[in-house]
Amino acid sequence: MLRNLHVKNLALIDEVEVNFQPGLNILTGETGAGKSIILGSVHLALGGRYTRDMLRKGSDFGLVELVFEPENPAIIRQLKEMDIFLEEGQILLSRKLMDGRSVSKINGETVNMSVLRDVASILIDIHGQHDHESLLHKKNHLAILDAYARDSVDSLKKKLAEEYRHYRACRRELEDASMDEAERKREVALLAFEVDEITDAGLRPGEDQELEEQYRRMTGGKKLSEAIAETYRYTGEAEGVSDALSRAIRTMQEISGTEEKAEELYGQLVDVDSLLNDFNRELMEYAKTFEFSEEEFHEVEERLNLVNHLKSKYGNDVEEISAYCEKQEKRLSELQDYDAYLAGLSSALESAEQKLSTDSDKLSRARKKAAVSLTQEIKQALIELNFLEVQFDMQFEQMKDYTENGRDDAQFIVSTNPGEEMKALYNVASGGELSRIMLAVKTVLADREDTPTLIFDEIDTGISGITAGKVAGQMRIIGRNHQVICITHLPQIAAMADAHFAIEKKAENGKTTTGIRLLNQSESEGELARILGGAEITDTILQSAKEMKEMAKREKNASVK
Structure with missing residues (x-):
């Protein structure tokens, strides 16, 4: 889990430190208070794009530090394979931001950005404000299916990728070997000259x-x-x-x-x-x-x-000359018996394509089998998110050409109203519906993935009322087995918090700063009342906030039982 976040000299932040908790961590605050800056700093620490204007005005540098406490043995093993080792049960990721450049470190040792991102992908999954729009691109749908079905498809995909590379090499060799008779004779003459020149020299090693x-x-x-x-x-x-x-x-x-x-x-x-x-x-x-x-x-x-x-x-050197001579002798032999050479290449290509076809079909069958349970689980999650008459499925077509990922061209299709034909997501879903569909996907994948920490930046876009309560319930479900950090505007989601943080903007001595603090029970109720009622908080609104917290508590306790 992400235990600690330390940020210094970034945008409106002078310096803040947050100790996150297990379960559902909720961040709320007024519009413009800097909520996205807090989670944006996490994204920066993990290799996000940095520009000089992100630094706090008047600062020479910015600093973001993340302390993770991995507990899953599989994740610890993956980190060890990357030569990343826990120190007192923790991993410290830091990024110092300076004028036009940055320096990233893991446990105090400087690393390049690719290593930082690889480590981050194991420890945390960030869902940004517009990430649900990725569902509009069907190329991402197959990746979701493969993530769900990884136990049954990963080894097939790895084998298929190797076979595809071999197939491409065979096809390229056959294409390169094609030539007319005059071209063949010219190359044979040149090869013979080179081979004779080297062999006549009678070179000895060294x-x-x-x-x-x-x-x-x-x-x-x-x-x-x-x-x-x-x-x-x-x-x-x-x-x-x-x-x-x-x-x-x-x-x-x-x-x-x-x-x-x-x-x-x-x-x-x-x-x-x-x-x-x-x-x-x-x-x-x-x-x-x-x-x-x-x-x-x-x-x-x-x-x-x-x-x-x-x-x-x-x-x-002599060794390289001898190796070159061997290569040219082989090529000369091939061109001197050109018909047999082409026949051999064609046979090799046919064999490679046959293997590729067989394993592409195996992968496709495995995917289609997994897609049945995936879409059923997503449909159930959507029903729980207030899609009452939803139909959800995955449509498969076969591409003409092979790829290293098989020949499947797949996409999710959905019908959100009774009697409507199922269509591609980009033809049906609104922004709010896409957010809920993405949450449903995340809910289903969360049980399949080892990633211990999930961050949601305003997953509640375009929803309210009963649907908001349903979304809160799904966040609670994910938070049972994962650490969840979520920015929200909805009181229903905020009420479900295991740890509730308020992000506040203050103006002091002519400077504006953003801060964050962990709320106790009464402060959390007050923050809920602010979200419910705005600037004027009445006793009725405050009572409603207390009742929401109590209802959320009962719901969480009931789910544990």
Whole structure:
């Protein structure tokens, strides 16, 4: 159930906090007090559309927080499958609304909007002011039937969806395979060229990586070898440093005995010659460690160029090239034996269509069987909602084409007056009647669905009098096994409240704010009197309000027994 709602800086709301109760929670208030803002904030928290003008004037941000306390093991299991876990038996959903953006969190962890909406769909069902108009679109009728019959149709629908995807793939493959003889020959020639080019290369798995490593190593060795050779030309070969140094030593030797300084310089020159000879010997020894083969280098380079050429055409690595070659070989084989290939595709399509047809018929039979009990239950609920001579049924037709949802084209049909022919809802029902039909549907589905909390925003549109009392009775029935939160203008519904909240608008210090508070027994009677009598509440009106509360209490107690 939805335990707590906290709203801050939204529209007329400065800050409010509501602790909802089990059973039937009723929200009432004057026109313009902000009733829809309260439930609209729930819709926002659960991923509803947000615009900057929704924030309270002068506020930098808005905040909506919902605390849920799931108890149904099936719902808790579904949440765990989504990696959402209860913390002390609760789940906190929040959405912070800022200028042009919002941040949603579940139990303090940021989530994207799709996750938020998926979680919300498990925990709560919101029926907005105009949602009953969805009944005017017959595409929604089949969804209602499937929700009612989910135990018998869900596995069939899942299987059918898979079969439909396979059928579409088979049909698309057959369509793509159709070509004239000239086109077939051109494709065969291209495929043969590609397959030959790849197979002639004789690629080995991982060969591209081996060649790249070899090339890097050999390129480095070549650079070192060339540098060493060039260095030796300068230091060891004729006309190099060594040759020039030898001539300098001979010249210096001639004068070394004449002066002490000349002798010293001559000795230094001899030492330099000795160092240079040692350097040249070590350089040649170092050169021997690089066994560079120009021929081998060119072989590696050519092979790498071939592999890179194939990669540029057929894949990012040798494995992808091989996979591409296998695919093209398969395609080549198909086109070379084209008639057999087409026959195989046609056979596969025929088989897929047969399975699809068989399971579409199974799904249709299951739906029609469930539709009998669904429409009977909805009819009974409508009678309880003051449709005295109502007839309600579901009309089935079969679509020409298959869909992933079968071939059923179904819609509800209704007659609200004796002797009238049953017609589609959009031809018969008024706004008030649609609201009651939707309530009847919700009443029937409530016993089939796990969703613990249902919100109704003004389900009482266009009804009054005896019918209003009937609607109140249906709300009470739903509230026995679900938490219901409902905005209403009708005293009959408000009187049924297990928890009655008043939404009030106040003006203080030049600012208007909307607040909400839980009413006690006497306050609830006073609010009922206001709804009954308007601005002037007489003793008679107040007494009527007390009697309505007492009658509602007796009716609830009688239903429990």
